[in-house]
Amino acid sequence: MVDNKHSIKPWQHQHQFSSINIDGERNTRYVLYLTVITMIVEIVAGTVYGSMALLADGWHMGTHAAAFMITLFAYHYARKHADNPDFSFGTGKVSVLGGFTSAIALGMVALIMLVESTARFFSPHQIQFNEAIVVAIIGLTVNLVSALLLKDHHGHSHSHGHSHSHHNHQEHAHEGQDHNLRAAYLHVLADALTSILAIAALLFGKWYGLTWLDPLMGIVGSIIITRWAWQLLGQTSPILLDQSIEEMYRNKMTALIESEEDHQVTDLHIWKISADHYAAAISIVSHQPKEVDYFKEKLGSFEQVRHLTIEINTCHDTKCHQSIR
Template sequence: MHIHTLEQWQHSHDFSVNQNQAERNTKIVMLLTALTMVAEIVAGAIFGSMALLADGWHMATHVVAFGITIFAYQYARNNTNNPKYTFGTGKVSVLGGFASAVALAVIAFVMGLESLGRFFQPQTIQFNEAIGVAIIGLVVNIASAFLLQDHHHHDDADDHHHHDHQDHNLRAAYIHVLADALTSVFAIIALFAGKFLGWVWMDAAMGFVGAAVIAKWSYGLVRDTGFILLDGTVDKQTKLAIVNTIEEDADNRITDLHIWYVGQHHLAATISLVTHYPQTPEYYKNLLKDIPSLAHVSIEVNHCHGEPCVNIHVV
């Protein structure tokens, strides 16, 4: 058999997605965050402000998270055709999102512990300096959020048939920015309440609220990305669409069906069917060509002997 004939039956296993714009924007956000981090840490050390130092080191964790996001994009692109990966590097971005989600959970936990400590041992707060820092951080985070905004972002983690419309790696970076923005907003509220009303306890209370919201975001992202990484099956609607499409043709009956994500935008399926009127695998793949995101299909056709399952007219 000639090589050019074989190539006609071979296909790409590149299920990654071109995310050059997302990668560029994430680099800009990482630079903005890193510059703000350095400025806060230096100013905190010079002026002896614990608020500045704490926020600076907090931003350092987000710089690391953005680094994970960028690394995932670059690794997926550089290893697209690496034979070590059976279905390509489509899940690398999902893995990056998972790692960032774990980092968010750690941040939420540390915020919760710090807030608990401040309830029992209130700290002296330099209100004017701290408010200034929080406002600067909020401005930087709002600008970063606009750069990272994913127009296909969905908050409903249970709606799994939307997985293929999301970039989980970019979503993770976006949530890190939102977490920082939320922290700044809550800090501003608490600091104004402390300065003008004397409610110093608001600092710790807002810390708890922020930690709870960030933990919720983290949980949703871990669930979404973990579902894909563990080859979780797709929603019932997609399954039914495949079954109905195959079984409405002739007297075909599907005996085994497995569907999973090989990338955040692509589905793979292995299908075993039995029929009295067998066709080539390409025939059945062609039937499924309109199923959204179905990028890799393997079909086993078994010839059934005996009476047909349905009465049909074979021309």
């Protein structure tokens, strides 16, 4: 066995790209407690007082409680496995996966609301308006408090340092998308919307006898919530599927490399490895190629790329021999 006494540390990469949102995680836990308590109260009250809007709000909050559990689990899992080498690029996509899963749950909530509300058009129930309105207002109050707890943190997170050989970044605070918490925030907004529609339907039903508004508001709410779920799926699915960065960014990087005489880019991939960080793999061919470190330094201005791998191919006459450095 060869005794390798050389230190390889200068050429090694850090692979921790997960974001830690301590405040968001703590506040999500508070929101979960509030949601579970309110859910129980609304389901019982909706059953007793005969309000479909109130029942929909209660069951809706129940599914959101499950979504908040997904959010908290994602935070815990990402933190626990932050330094696990089994994850090629760390656990940066765990929060994205949590947001994607919660978006599906949000869509299921909308579907259940749509089915139940449509059924109530053909089979209306007697509603005890005064009691139902009081409970709905309580639910809305809880939703608004929950939204305030999550609002200031659903778009901000604090990252670990990302020290690499090509940028030598220092540990820093980073603002970016926390799709996991954004999903929780949208669930809270959906709850608030359902509560507002329930209160409106109950008031008009009490004052003007328009009881058909109760199931109608459930249908309107389901449509709006479906739109939110679709938007969240649209934000998270490209990251999970390793969608490439925009073409303009790739073209700028290619142009910079090929500004060097007799250097061409033969392959270039740039994809997200977390909600906010990109990795790049680039292949370059030349008759007299420059060193890998030269290109890493040259590409240092492309700050969105946190993990850069460069492959150099040396071309001799008409035949090229691959040399990976």
